[in-house]
Amino acid sequence: MAPDGEVDQAVVGGRLPAGGADGIRSGRDLFDALVRIIHRGRPPRPLAIERIARPSIERFEVYRKRSVPVLIDGLSADWPARSNWSLARLRERFADRLISVIPTRQGRLCTDVDTGVAFRAMRFGDYLDVLERGERPDSYLIEPGNNWIPELSDDVRVPEYCRNAAWRNTRFWLSAANTSAPLHRDVAENLFFQIVGRKRFFLYPPAASPWLYSNPFRSGLPNYSRFDAEAPDYDRFPLSREVRPIEMVLHPGDALYLPSRWWHQTRSLELSASYNFWWADGALALMVRAAEFVKRKRGLEIYGLESRLPVRGAVPQ
Numbered sequence: 001m002a003p004d005g006e007v008d009q010a011v012v013g014g015r016l017p018a019g020g021a022d023g024i025r026s027g028r029d030l031f032d033a034l035v036r037i038i039h040r041g042r043p044p045r046p047l048a049i050e051r052i053a054r055p056s057i058e059r060f061e062v063y064r065k066r067s068v069p070v071l072i073d074g075l076s077a078d079w080p081a082r083s084n085w086s087l088a089r090l091r092e093r094f095a096d097r098l099i100s101v102i103p104t105r106q107g108r109l110c111t112d113v114d115t116g117v118a119f120r121a122m123r124f125g126d127y128l129d130v131l132e133r134g135e136r137p138d139s140y141l142i143e144p145g146n147n148w149i150p151e152l153s154d155d156v157r158v159p160e161y162c163r164n165a166a167w168r169n170t171r172f173w174l175s176a177a178n179t180s181a182p183l184h185r186d187v188a189e190n191l192f193f194q195i196v197g198r199k200r201f202f203l204y205p206p207a208a209s210p211w212l213y214s215n216p217f218r219s220g221l222p223n224y225s226r227f228d229a230e231a232p233d234y235d236r237f238p239l240s241r242e243v244r245p246i247e248m249v250l251h252p253g254d255a256l257y258l259p260s261r262w263w264h265q266t267r268s269l270e271l272s273a274s275y276n277f278w279w280a281d282g283a284l285a286l287m288v289r290a291a292e293f294v295k296r297k298r299g300l301e302i303y304g305l306e307s308r309l310p311v312r313g314a315v316p317q
């Protein structure tokens with residue numbers, strides 16, 4: 001991190017544009033300011049997202065290589081999840097299992113810029129009780145795939161685009177209406193499947209990063225932004241006015257390809273169940289593993305509590 005005095009001098013001296021009310025406070029802010037200068041202050045242009053029917057691997061690779069998101073129809077048409085993920089069926093099958101959740105405040109995922117996100121465990125049946133009453137739990141069910149409820153992976157089909165990936169991971173997401181995840185990005189490629197209910201996404205390309213007020217590299221949430229795309233505060237974050245998000249609503253049956261490092265923020269518009277596959281190959285797989293290594297070293301949560309509870313699915317007494 002650059003010493004504050006030096007950064008302030010550069011800003012006052014007019015060499016760097018000030019980043020808004022928060023100013024340039026970290027090495028990350030300074031880095032972003034320099035990148036904006038390299039781009040001559042010009043943010044990326046908005047992009048229209050295409051919707052296509054189940055592409056061949058070759059056609060999918062065109063989008064992946066260009067890092068262009070795309071909506072794909074028909075990928076989950078034959079998944080048992082489409083009928084198995086009603087609240088009643090989930091209760092029947094898994095009520096007594098443990099699930100991992102992240103606490104929410106007024107539906108928004110609780111995050112801490114120093115310590116990151118904190119998963120906790122609860123009984124699935126207790127979470128379902130609240131959803132079945134039509135209420136919003138004070139947490140978001142974010143279940144590392146294949147761990148406490150491995151049967152969930154029987155309800156989905158690994159897409160052919162990432163079947164042979166060197167690194168792969170999955171998550172099951174279940175939430176009440178009006179639950180949201182803040183603006184962040186992941187290193188891995190992502191195929192995100194909406195199964196139940198609708199979910200709104202706000203997207204920005206990686207090139208918009210210098211306008212999005214990323215947290216410092218050494219914070220607990222280095223891949224999160226301080227900016228809220230849904231409720232923009234342009235007084236505090238004036239640069240973000242220059243980059244408009246791509247906004248879209250995913251319906252049941254939709255799949256969204258979200259390329260590596262694309263920013264995303266979400267809100268479930270109804271009771272919502274989703275599943276996603278992250279994957280990486282080659283240099284990207286090395287980067288994902290390096291990011292995991294650094295997070296582990298720093299004691300930050302990566303995939304929730306999976307490594308902490310030895311007994312799969314057991315409910316604590």
Ligand SMILES: O=C(O)CCC(=O)C(=O)O
Pocket residue numbers: 173180181186190192264266267274276
């Ligand atoms: O579904 C959500 O609320 C967040 C999804 C997400 O962040 C992801 O798939 O990386």
